[in-house]
Amino acid sequence: MKYLHTMVRVTDLDASIAFYRDALGLELMTVREVPAGRFTLAFLAAPGDPTAQVELTYNWDPEAYTGGRNFGHLAYAVDDIYAACQRLTDHGVTVLRPPRDGRMAFVRSPDNVSIELLQAGGALPPAEPWASMPNTGNW
Amino acid sequence: MKYLHTMVRVTDLDASIAFYRDALGLELMTVREVPAGRFTLAFLAAPGDPTAQVELTYNWDPEAYTGGRNFGHLAYAVDDIYAACQRLTDHGVTVLRPPRDGRMAFVRSPDNVSIELLQAGGALPPAEPWASMPNTGNW
Secondary structure, three states: EEEEEEEOOOOOOOHHHHHHHOOOEEEEEEEEEEHHHHHEEEEEEOEEEEEEEEEEEEEEOOOOOOOOOOOOEEEEEEHHHHHHHHHHHOOOOOOOOOOOOOOOEEEEEEOOOOEEEEEEEOOOOOOOOOHHHOOOOOO | OOEEEEEEEEOOHHHHHHHHHHHHHEEEEEEEEEEOOOOOEEEEEEOOEEEEEEEEEOOOOOOOOOOOOOEEEEEEEOOOOHHHHHHHHOOOOOOOOOOOOOEEEEEEEEOEEEEEEEEEEOOOOOOOOOHHOOOOOOO
């Protein structure tokens, strides 16, 4: 048995790929357009971990994708949580829960999917600007 | 970078472990009670794929966990989709989208988290009772 992916629906495929690939740092593995079903699927995965994927489903017919509380978040380990949060910030993503502890951060995708980042190997020493950055909203 | 887990919130930890472990076939890796935070975390993973986990968050203070459309599903490859669906059925889980095609099935967790099962290596030959089983509800 093997974990394959977590699927999330997205309202704007380009904006979502910009988030998951460019800002979060995943690699885009496959994009598959299915005109007969009027949807496009994009699969992304962490560099070096290609078989555990996130599947973005973009339905060509618009729908509002509200969030629910039964789903919590997707979590990834990163090599340098400060570098990861800086890249997200550089791409206009608000770090909702900054890594004040050098260990954990949360952001949200354009469709409000919560993403947790955890420092691989345990906490880094506290560092500014993160150490004194307040929380924003919820995650 | 490494995928760690997808977190879902559960209203009944025992019922959820019965679903994810006994019916779906995941292994229970860790249970961690955090009395100070009034929550319990349980981590499960597919046998043979221990580092890609699902995290169940059980908050001791009850809350209704509604679903949302931005989250789609969790997907797992299985060695025998008919055996997997039979085990789910034996545990009282309705196979909402039966594997009529020998390839794909959907069920839902007790908290309505949608789970996709895909036959590893491609479709099996159609087989009863699955081949003529209708869909139930949505997934």
